């Protein structure tokens with residue numbers, strides 16, 4: 001049934017890269033009147049937006065407002081949403097190849113990197129992914145528990161923006177979070193929290209910190225928090241001074257300037273402290289049953305072949321006492337049934353967006369990838385726009401060359417109905433969205449977010 005007057009695409013996932021893919025496809029249609037373009041977007045959850053709903057911190061409303069752009073994309077007559085439909089459970093890749101000219105995987109990176117240090121399984125050791133998913137009401141993480149009530153000091157491994165989110169949520173006054181869309185259970189737990197100190201553990205120096213200047217500066221602006229650095233750890237080594245001068249970005253330069261200022265500011269008087277440690281790398285998590293401390297090795301920096309400063313052990317270590325430990329050392333992709341996976345990189349193997357059967361292997365015609373599962377978990381939300389556009393360019397070229405799938409049927413909806421899959425449409429979501437906002441208003445917050453799939457489905461069915 002393949003026809004050049006049709007361009008039917010399945011997009012798997014409904015986060016930023018999925019929406020930017022849909023947008024680029026609709027734009028590519030241009031004013032071609034005789035071309036019917038359809039984008040069917042699938043998500044395993046009944047609700048869209050991926051990490052914008054389940055990852056972006058509740059107090060970052062401005063970042064979350066990007067969903068207004070996605071709403072406009074979804075308003076295109078060629079767009080359909082199939083929420084509550086999981087690839088590998090409700091539909092298989094083979095079903096998609098029967099119904100679409102092209103398939104784009106945009107399912108992100110759902111897991112996290114492991115430290116690989118002894119003691120990682122102790123109680124009180126958590127990944128930031130779990131904590132972020134928990135306070136944001138992600139169905140996978142809503143049941144998790146964090147003993148914030150009995151914890152005074154938290155060790156936080158990693159120096160990226162996720163670590164900044166975790167530190168900010170732990171240290172700011174819960175009153176600031178109350179009017180946001182934070183889940184009720186998380187707000188209650190944060191109100192009972194005894195955490196007054198977060199010790200940030202970076203394995204490299206201030207010049208190599210991965211957080212954005214805006215994110216660390218935002219923490220310093222909180223009345224309840226001081227950012228504290230030991231002056232000797234704020235000081236750059238010779239390699240970093242040279243590296244920063246020659247190849248450091250403006251963000252890195254701004255970070256160094258800001259952190260130097262913090263070191264001069266000293267202990268401060270605010271009740272809560274974010275203690276930034278640098279050149280320390282966890283080697284063991286200590287405790288009996290639950291975490292008591294983390295053993296860190298002292299590091300120095302050494303240039304690798306490309307001149308980038310890398311951490312190397314100095315051979316000395318210390319113990320940093322903590323009641324909880326969070327790892328914020330990066331996300332990692334998970335394999336999806338029927339989709340090739342590069343175990344080493346944790347992404348779908350691809351050549352500029354075209355899926356490869358194996359890393360470095362042959363192109364699988366008709367299958368594409370966008371966003372974090374294409375390039376790994378890097379960049380800000382907007383980075384995914386250019387990334388998706390590049391993938392759609394490859395799709396356009398292949399389509400023009402006749403290198404598409406050969407679907408036998410044109411609508412997958414009857415297949416889902418036959419399997420009794422209760423797919424959530426965009427209209428269903430819009431009703432739930434309005435309901436969550438109305439329920440939020442009653443509670444003096446922007447949104448009362450549902451976090452359980454069965455609850456979401458119950459409300460959606462009631463609203464239909």
Ligand code: NAP
Nearest residue numbers: 158159160161162163203204210328329330331377378379
């Ligand atoms: P990230 O930016 O890659 O930072 C990961 C951090 O973990 C780095 O400091 C890294 O140090 C460290 N690390 C990795 N492995 C380690 C190990 N074994 N031991 C100790 N430290 C280790 O990742 P992320 O924070 O998860 O963020 C993911 C992406 O989302 C980033 O692009 C981020 O900017 C974005 N994001 C943005 C926002 C925002 O704009 N508000 C919020 C959240 C996330 P090295 O540099 O030494 O490897």
